Amino acid sequence: MSYNVALIPGDGIGPEIVEQAVQVLDTAGKKFGFTLNYTKLLMGGASIDVHGIPLTDETIETAKKNDAVLMGSIGGDAKTSPWYKLEPSRRPEAGLLKLRKSLNLFANLRPAYLYKELKDACPLRDEIIGDGFDMMIMRELTGGLYFGERKTVEENGVKKAIDTLTYDENEIRRIAKRGFDIAMKRRKKVTSVDKANVLDSSRLWRSVVEEVAKDYPEVTLEHMLVDNCAMQLVRDPKQFDVILTENMFGDILSDEASMVTGSIGMLSSASLNETSFGLYEPSHGSAPDIAGKDIANPIATILSAAMMLRFSLNLDEAADAIENAVSQVLKDGYRTGDIMSEGCTKVGCKEMGRLIAERV
C-alpha cells in the first residue's frame, strides 16, 4: 500500500525532528509493507520567508490532496524574530490557525501521559503520581474565541477591543461524540470542562454533551468547571481519563496537563476532521534557541507519526511497533538532554531517531 503524506517541517527544531520521524516511518514501512510519498510544504516563518505570508492557498490545496499531514513546529522567538514585527494576521501562528480552519480540523487529541521511565522529571510528588496517569485531552479546535468575530474600535477617543465566543449545537455535538468514542476505547470516563456558571456557550455545551452521553450508557460523564479543572490537574491528575473541552480552555488545560506529566518532549497530538484525514504534530513548541544543534528531542514527533498511522492510515500494527520502539529506547536508558537523568546515556536528535528506527 502507498499513501501520500504532506510534511510541514516548519520552524525552529521542526525540520530536524520531522527528519527523524520520517526515518522511523520509512523503517516501519519496510517492515510492514507500505510506502509513504512525501510532499514538503512551507508554513509559518518558513513560508513568510519565501512568500511573505505564513500559509498560501496553494499550500492548503496541496495539503488537502494528501492522506495526512505531519508537522514539526511553527513560530520563532517573539522577542527577536522579524516575523513578529508583522501584523498578527501575517505572523507564523496565524498560518497554523488558518490551516486548522481550512481543513476543518475540529477534533484535537492531546494525550498527556506520564512515562514511568521519566517519573523523576515529573514536577509532582511521588504520592500524587502513584501508579502514573494517562489522560486524553479532546479539545475543540475550530470554534470559540479563536474563530469568532473580533474587532478593535475607537469610541469617543477610547480604544475598545471585542472578541466573540460562539458555539452552535452541531459544533459541540460532533466534538462530544469524538470524545465519547475515544472514551469507549479507554477507561470509559469523560470529564466535560466548561464555565457554565458564567457563559451561555458553556451552558449550551453542557446540555449538548449530556444529550450525546445518552448514546454512551457505558461511559461515566462528569462536568467540571474550568477553574476547578486547572486545580485538579495538579492535585490529582490520576482522576482523569478523557477531558472534553472547548478551544481556549483546551489550549490552557492541555498545556498544563502536558507540563504536569513532566514528559512534554514526549507528547504527540492529532487534529482530525470528519474524514480519516488528520494533521499530526508534537505538543511542544519550536524551541528556536536549540534549533539546528542536533539536541532536540524527536520523540513527540515520532509518536505523532505513529498516531498518523493509526488514525489516518489504519496501520495499527506499524503504529504499535513505533510506540513500542519508543518505550524500548527509554528502557534501554537512552535520553535526549531535556529528559536526561543520572545513569542514562545522553544522545542527540539524530541518534535518538536512529535508535528508535532500529527498534521498530
Place this chain on the structure above:
Amino acid sequence: MSYNVALIPGDGIGPEIVEQAVQVLDTAGKKFGFTLNYTKLLMGGASIDVHGIPLTDETIETAKKNDAVLMGSIGGDAKTSPWYKLEPSRRPEAGLLKLRKSLNLFANLRPAYLYKELKDACPLRDEIIGDGFDMMIMRELTGGLYFGERKTVEENGVKKAIDTLTYDENEIRRIAKRGFDIAMKRRKKVTSVDKANVLDSSRLWRSVVEEVAKDYPEVTLEHMLVDNCAMQLVRDPKQFDVILTENMFGDILSDEASMVTGSIGMLSSASLNETSFGLYEPSHGSAPDIAGKDIANPIATILSAAMMLRFSLNLDEAADAIENAVSQVLKDGYRTGDIMSEGCTKVGCKEMGRLIAERV
C-alpha cells in the same frame, strides 16, 4: 476609631469561618484601639432561601454604606442543592457576580503563597519548591467574558450561544496601574498574561500594559501567553512576583496557583474599587460537605480580614499582628484537618480561631 463592616457569611462553611474571623478582628480591635460595627447581609443561597434571589438591591445599597465587606463563601453542591434547579441568573454565584459589578470591584488580588510549615502539603517536589514561592495574582474582575453581552439563539432549528469578551483601554489601564503599584511594594516584577497571538482584546491589553509600564521604570515587565503561564506555574512557580491578567484567565490561573501552593485553605483575597472600599473573602469555596461540623479551616478568612484592615481601614499594625498570629499558630503545630500532618495537633474551626485570637 470605629469602622463599619458588612458581613456576608454566605453558604456552607461561610458562617462558621466568618465567626472566627470576627473573633480575631475584635481581639485585634481591643489591642489596637479600634471598633468594628458589623451589619450582617444575606447573599447567595442564604438570600435565595429568604428573598428568592441571590442578592437584593437593598443588600447592595447597605453594603455600599460600609467601609468594607467581609465575606465567607457562596454556593452549595450543584448536584444536590435546590438552588441549582433555578435558572443561572438566580443561582448563588450570580449574586457574587452582581455584587462585584455593582460595587465596581475591578481589582481582585489573590496572593498565592507557600507556607513553609505546610511544605509537605504542596503537590510539587522539593526541588521545585526550593526556598518557597510567593506570588500575587492581580485579576481584572468586572470586565471580559464575565460581563460581556451574551445570548442563546435558534437559527434554522440550530441552537447557538454567543458570549462577548470586551475590554476598553481605561479598564485595562486601571487594573494595570494597580498591578504595577503592588509590584513596587514587592519584588518589582510584573508578568502580564494574555493570548495576544489570538485575541484582539489581548493585543489591546498588551499595548496598554506597556504604556502603563513606562511610568514604572523600576519594575520589570514580561508578557506571557496564558497557555505557557499555565505550564510555568507548575514548572517553576518561583519565577513569578505579580501576575496581571484579565478576568477569565485570572479565574483559571489563580485557582491553579492556589493549588500549586498546597495551601488552599490558607489563601485570602481582596476585591477593590477606585476608593479604599473592598470586599474580602477566602480563595476557597463553600465546602458544603463539611459545613456545620466545626472542622473547616478559618485561616483564609482570618487572613482576608487582615487584608481588610490593611487595604480598606489603614490599620497596618493590626493586620501585621493577625498575620503574625497565624504564622505563630502554625509554628506551634496546630492544624485543622485539611492541613494536618504528622506530629501536629489537630484542632477544629472554633479552636483554631481561638488559638489565633490568643496570639494577636
